[in-house]
Amino acid sequence: MSTTECQPHIEYRFWSKVDKTSSLNGCWLWTASTAGTFGGGYGQFWYNGRNHFAHRFSWIIKNGLIPEGLQVHHNCPGGDNPLCVNPDHLWLGTQQDNMDDKVSKGRQSCLKGEKHCNAMLTELDILEIRDMYDNQKIVQSSIADIFGVSHTHISRIVRREQWKTV
Numbered sequence: 001m002s003t004t005e006c007q008p009h010i011e012y013r014f015w016s017k018v019d020k021t022s023s024l025n026g027c028w029l030w031t032a033s034t035a036g037t038f039g040g041g042y043g044q045f046w047y048n049g050r051n052h053f054a055h056r057f058s059w060i061i062k063n064g065l066i067p068e069g070l071q072v073h074h075n076c077p078g079g080d081n082p083l084c085v086n087p088d089h090l091w092l093g094t095q096q097d098n099m100d101d102k103v104s105k106g107r108q109s110c111l112k113g114e115k116h117c118n119a120m121l122t123e124l125d126i127l128e129i130r131d132m133y134d135n136q137k138i139v140q141s142s143i144a145d146i147f148g149v150s151h152t153h154i155s156r157i158v159r160r161e162q163w164k165t166v
Contacts, residue, residue, distance in 0.1 A: 025078030028086040041082045058085035126166045
């Protein structure tokens with residue numbers, strides 16, 4: 001889709017599905033179809049025989065084509081809002097930029113180490129496990145029983161395949 005394709009009646013149809021007044025944070029909220037759970041709850045706009053993410057369409061209307069390899073990301077003042085199509089709340093970046101942004105805003109659901117959502121061990125446990133194995137010569141299966149984790153998990157810890165930073 002090029003900017004020349006965004007004819008006035010298409011833009012009118014797009015903006016007619018946007019509520020520019022209800023958000024306290026200046027977000028312009030998409031009020032039509034959304035991509036649902038697996039689509040991240042982003043707005044969808046039907047154009048030229050297929051659905052387009054509404055925030056991407058908004059970017060194109062205001063700024064032109066999205067360069068290859070870049071994505072349109074949100075930077076809403078009150079927290080990123082997948083329904084926001086305010087072009088002033090959008091920015092271009094790579095997938096890595098998106099991941100870095102997600103972590104910096106605390107939206108990373110599972111972190112590393114003891115902050116990981118499924119962590120059963122702490123950094124102190126890891127140091128103790130390695131000491132038990134390396135210095136005390138306790139076998140891995142016994143260490144696994146002591147800490148209530150699998151032998152495989154202990155093996156990966158002592159080989160430093162997991163918990164590499166500790």
